[in-house]
Amino acid sequence: VSNVKMLQLEQNGSSFSPAALNKEMFPGDSSKENEAIDVVFPLLHGPNGEDGTIQGLLELLNIPYVGNGVLASSAGMDKVVMKHLFAQAGLSQAKYAAFHKKDWSRSSEECCEQVEKELGYPCFVKPANLGSSVGISKCRSREELEKAFELAFQYDRKVVVEEGVIGREIEIGVLGNDEPKCSVVGEIAPKTDFYDYKAKYEDGDTDLIIPAEVTDDQYAKISDMAIKAFKAIDGSGLVRADFFLTADGEVLINEVNTMPGFTPFSMFPLLWKEAGIEYADLIEQL
Ligand SMILES: Nc1ncnc2c1ncn2[C@@H]1O[C@H](COP(=O)(O)OP(=O)(O)O)[C@@H](O)[C@H]1O
Numbered sequence: 001v002s003n004v005k006m007l008q009l010e011q012n013g014s015s016f017s018p019a020a021l022n023k024e025m026f027p028g029d030s031s032k033e034n035e036a037i038d039v040v041f042p043l044l045h046g047p048n049g050e051d052g053t054i055q056g057l058l059e060l061l062n063i064p065y066v067g068n069g070v071l072a073s074s075a076g077m078d079k080v081v082m083k084h085l086f087a088q089a090g091l092s093q094a095k096y097a098a099f100h101k102k103d104w105s106r107s108s109e110e111c112c113e114q115v116e117k118e119l120g121y122p123c124f125v126k127p128a129n130l131g132s133s134v135g136i137s138k139c140r141s142r143e144e145l146e147k148a149f150e151l152a153f154q155y156d157r158k159v160v161v162e163e164g165v166i167g168r169e170i171e172i173g174v175l176g177n178d179e180p181k182c183s184v185v186g187e188i189a190p191k192t193d194f195y196d197y198k199a200k201y202e203d204g205d206t207d208l209i210i211p212a213e214v215t216d217d218q219y220a221k222i223s224d225m226a227i228k229a230f231k232a233i234d235g236s237g238l239v240r241a242d243f244f245l246t247a248d249g250e251v252l253i254n255e256v257n258t259m260p261g262f263t264p265f266s267m268f269p270l271l272w273k274e275a276g277i278e279y280a281d282l283i284e285q286l
């Protein structure tokens with residue numbers, strides 16, 4: 001990302017090219033100047049990496065890249081827009097409400113009342129655009145809710161609040177373009193209260209269960225919903241779709257990730273490995 005930030009490309013035709021990009025990325029190394037970039041695999045997460053901005057830069061440079069385009073990336077990044085699209089596609093999800101910073105500054109009391117009336121406790125408060133569980137809180141009281149709103153509004157002017165779902169966290173990989181295919185399902189079993197930042201990146205003792213134990217009917221439902229979600233955001237290449245499976249067997253979609261974690265130990269590649277596609281072959285396909 002720091003390389004990209006340093007780019008000072010002029011918007012006059014000829015300098016807007018892969019060769020110019022090479023020149024900027026490898027200053028002083030003239031051997032690289034005319035080496036065209038075949039394809040960029042933007043293995044970047046969160047704002048500026050997964051939200052359509054770098055995808056837009058690559059479009060302008062006319063450089064092919066792996067994965068979701070500008071629209072799918074930005075729609076998948078914004079939890080409010082994503083949830084509206086899922087609702088439109090008829091996908092079941094947790095009840096939610098969206099709030100703008102100006103709602104909060106006008107009347108925090110009204111925002112809290114609306115949450116209590118429509119969603120109740122526990123609820124989850126999330127900045128609309130972020131990821132990695134940053135700025136997300138689980139709230140069990142008015143006091144916690146107020147703190148959670150304050151925190152989330154530090155990250156974004158839009159915040160989404162959801163009813164707390166009690167259930168297993170099930171994830172599935174989607175791969176392809178016009179005829180996307182699904183992987184097996186996996187389960188995340190965090191040892192913390194929820195899958196927060198610490199559990200994701202610091203403790204590292206969250207169990208990934210692959211394949212997850214689900215019935216054939218549940219698998220059919222999850223894979224069908226994952227493909228619908230992929231199409232709802234106009235996805236291409238890949239997404240990892242994340243679900244809750246409630247105790248009474250209900251399947252709710254939580255989110256799609258347009259550039260899922262991609263280390264050899266991450267859920268997405270492991271799901272495809274289990275489905276018979278090795279890491280290198282997965283990259284080759286993408
Ligand atoms: N409505 C909810 N009910 C129960 N747990 C939730 C809910 N929303 C989020 N969580 C928990 O918080 C984690 C992070 O939320 P998520 O929406 O996936 O954000 P991120 O985009 O940062 O991954 C989830 O993996 C889950 O453990």
Ligand SMILES: [Mg+2]
Nearest residue numbers: 132133242255
């Ligand atoms: Mg998540």
